[in-house]
Amino acid sequence: MEKTQKTPGIDRARFLAAMASAGLAASLLPAGPARAGERRHGLGHRGVVYTVGAGEAPATGFRTARMRRDIRAIRDELHADTVDVTGDGVERLTATAAEAAERGLHVWLQPTLGDVPERDILDHLAETGRFAERLRRQGASVDxxxxxEFWLFVPGIVPGDTVLERVQNLLDGKVDPVRMQRRLDRFTAKAAAVGRSVFHGRLSYAAAQDDQVDWRLFDIVGIDYYSYFPRRADYVRELRRYLRWGKPLAITEFGTCAYVGAPETRGMGWNIVDHDKDPEEIEGDPVRSERTQAAYLIRLLDVFSSLDLYAAMAFEFVTLDAPHRPGDPRHDLDLASYAITRTVEDRPYDPASPRHWEPKEAFHALARRYARDACHG
Structure with a gap:
């Protein structure tokens, strides 16, 4: 999700419909009865996604001191026991994973280098995986x-040089679905083999909800989950299909934006920004509602807990390039952010201004829930 927030003009519902018409949206699930996998009472790991990257400007770039403060806040203020360290740059990924492990957090380490040659992506994975193995051997809890979502980020699976071009080609039907799936299967198997060669703990992959994945390659099923249903039973029914592999299920992303109606967009809440304007501008008249975001997160956590899932990581902790501007709703980019914190510019509208975060209602709601579950766990 973090890498599609800057993609203008893409409707996820239309996109998924196009995939379905191309025969790509069916879930590849084995026949047979559901099995428990790693059974536990309630949710096994309660976490949040923490994205690292170079940033689009100095104010949004990675800084070690800021990362360390954030990791402490994730543990001590959010009361999470898990952090999903994701993004690109081996040094950034490993420094953040090491900090999280040192603070006693369970680490879900997920490199997501994209739009570069396949060999570079696999080398990036191998180097990150070797560090994960060192952490594991030192006693850290790490997956x-x-x-x-390789089909979106790895060149050569879907035609197109960029994420936007690949999505547009899918929407326009300029994709051979059989060839696409064959290429996706090939690269997924390569990535799994590289992961196994360097890391001897539990291996996973973060798939979109309707991806076809051979989960026999992995120890944990990982799903980026952005569904919306009026009834709780519909979430349960949908999620149970991922349990049919008899393996633990991790929700690698879940969340929504802080405005009325955002959950109903099913993962497209970010698509309210006109990126062609300078400064970028919110389209329409969304009504800010941090309560809407908080309620959706807690509702999904209730569902995940009822199914005894392995882990769930809320997307995401902070989005530095989407500042909150309360006096200017047309330019309040935080409306299009999934973050559970709001980013504040110390000098509003200055791209070079230092930025800090403040907790949203979603942060407080998760903190209460995570603290309660920790006491009862």
């Missing part, structure tokens, strides 16, 4: 994910 390795080999990546996220």
């Amino acid at each position: 390795l994910s080999v990546g996220c």
Whole structure:
């Protein structure tokens, strides 16, 4: 999700419909009865996604001191026991994973380098995986994910040089679905093999909800989950299909934006920004509602807990390039952010201004829930 927030003009519902018409949206699930996998009472790991990257400007770039403060807040203020360290740059990924492990957090380490040659992506994975193995041997609790939604980020699976071009080609039907799935299967198997060669703990992958994945390659099923249903039973029914592999299920992303109606967009809440304007501008008249975001997160956590899932990581902790501007709703980019914190510019509208975060209602709601579950766990 973090890498599609800057993609203008893409409707996820239309996109998924196009995939379905191309025969790509059916879930590849084995026949047979459901099995428990790693059974536990309630949710096994309660976490949040923490994205690392170079940033689009100095104010949004990675800084070690800021990362360390954030990791402490994730543990001490959010009361999470898990952090999904994702993004690109081996040094950034490993420094953040090491900090989280040192603070006693369970680490879900997921490199997501994209839009570069396949060999570079696999080398990036191998180097990150070797560090994860060192952490594991030192006694840290760590799982390795080999990546996220490869068909979108890895060149050569879908035609197009960029994420936007690949999505548009899918929407326009300029994709051979059989060839696409064959290429996706080939790269996923390669990534799994690289992960196994360097890491000897539990291996996973973050798939979109309707991806076809051979989960026999992995120890944990990983799903980026952005569904919306009026009834709780519909979530349960949908999620149970991922349990049919008899393996633990991790929700590698879940969340929504802080405005009325955002959950109903099913993962497209970010698509309210006109990126062609300078400064970027919110389209329409969304009504800010941090309560809407908080309620959706807690509702999904109730469902995940009832199914005794392995882990769930809320997307995401902070989005530095989407500042909150309360006096200017037309330019309040935080409306299009999934973050559970709001980013505040110390000098509003100055791209070079230092930025800090403040907790949203979703942060407080998760903190209460995570603290309660920790006491009862």
